[in-house]
Amino acid sequence: MKKGRELFKPVLSLFLILVLLGGCVKRIEPKQDSTEYIPPVNQDGFVVIKIPKTLLGSYTAEELEAKDKASRENLDEEELSNFAWSAVVANEDGTISYYFTPEQYQESKDGYYNLGRLRDAQSARLLYSFVEDAEYTDIDADGIPWGLIVSVTKDVYLSNELWNSALVTVSPAIMLGRYQILCGIPDDEWSVHIVVIDAASGDTLEETNFPTRED
Numbered sequence: 001m002k003k004g005r006e007l008f009k010p011v012l013s014l015f016l017i018l019v020l021l022g023g024c025v026k027r028i029e030p031k032q033d034s035t036e037y038i039p040p041v042n043q044d045g046f047v048v049i050k051i052p053k054t055l056l057g058s059y060t061a062e063e064l065e066a067k068d069k070a071s072r073e074n075l076d077e078e079e080l081s082n083f084a085w086s087a088v089v090a091n092e093d094g095t096i097s098y099y100f101t102p103e104q105y106q107e108s109k110d111g112y113y114n115l116g117r118l119r120d121a122q123s124a125r126l127l128y129s130f131v132e133d134a135e136y137t138d139i140d141a142d143g144i145p146w147g148l149i150v151s152v153t154k155d156v157y158l159s160n161e162l163w164n165s166a167l168v169t170v171s172p173a174i175m176l177g178r179y180q181i182l183c184g185i186p187d188d189e190w191s192v193h194i195v196v197i198d199a200a201s202g203d204t205l206e207e208t209n210f211p212t213r214e215d
Contacts, residue, residue, distance in 0.1 A: 035143040037184040039105065046086060047105040052187040053094045054211040055177045061090035084108045095187070109182045116176030117148060118168060128167060130156035132199040136176075144183050146191060148172055151199035158205075165206060169194045173210040 039047045056064065068088035072080060084107055087099040100108060111121035118127050118134040126134065130153045136145030150168045157164050177190040196206040 035183045037142065039182075039184065041102060045101065046099040047102060049098045049100065049105070049182055050091065050187055051096050051098065051178060051181060052190070055174055055181070055190065056096065057174055061094055061096040064088055064096055065090040084111065105182070109179060112175050112179035112182060116145075116172050116179050118150065118172050128164075130164065131168060134168070134172070138193065142183070144180055144185065145176065146180075147193040147195070148176060150194065150196045152196060152205070154198040154200065154205065157196070165196070168196055169206065169208050169210075173208075177210065 039049070041047055053061070059067075065088050072083070083104075085098045085100050085104050089097045089099070091097055098108075114121050114124050117136055118131055119125060120127060126132075131150060132153060133149075133151040135149055136147065137149055138147035139145045150172075152164070152168065157168075173192040173194060176192050180190045180192075181187055190211070192210040194206075194208050194210070195204060197204055
């Protein structure tokens with residue numbers, strides 16, 4: 001793990017706040033991914049997806065559940081119907097479960113697919129001006145990507161490397177990891193390999209494997 005990774009927590013907090021706020025906007029883009037995985041639906045009509053602690057960023061499951069509940073307060077039925085999931089429930093083991101209708105599940109999976117390659121969840125436009133391209137690699141037979149190559153403008157990237165590194169490695173790793181979980185990957189098997197390169201020369205500026213852990 002890179003030294004100073006703990007300083008990335010503000011980025012994770014901001015990014016996951018944006019994701020939670022994004023849950024209030026229903027996805028209307030066509031399907032982005034090519035996976036054919038269809039999750040089971042419970043007796044109440046929900047797809048329940050458990051997200052591991054390694055994909056919660058700097059929040060606890062209880063904090064994410066509280067944020068989701070707070071964002072729903074004082075909303076009418078029509079406004080609630082625009083959420084990208086129906087409920088968020090913290091589990092005793094520190095994980096969190098998202099409850100989706102089948103439609104919400106696909107819309108959220110599409111959103112994670114775009115966010116994982118540093119694109120806006122709805123418009124698919126690149127999120128940052130210093131990123132010139134970001135594309136998935138290591139796509140398996142089921143259409144699930146396990147890697148990401150990010151091409152950046154080197155001088156801009158290096159001008160604030162710690163912050164920019166977090167934006168193009170930690171944040172997309174969380175989104176792609178969540179996408180993998182929604183595609184049926186067991187919660188202890190998600191994995192993302194990210195390479196950041198200079199768009200002009202092709203030289204590698206950073207290479208990181210996730211999840212990163214300190215023993």
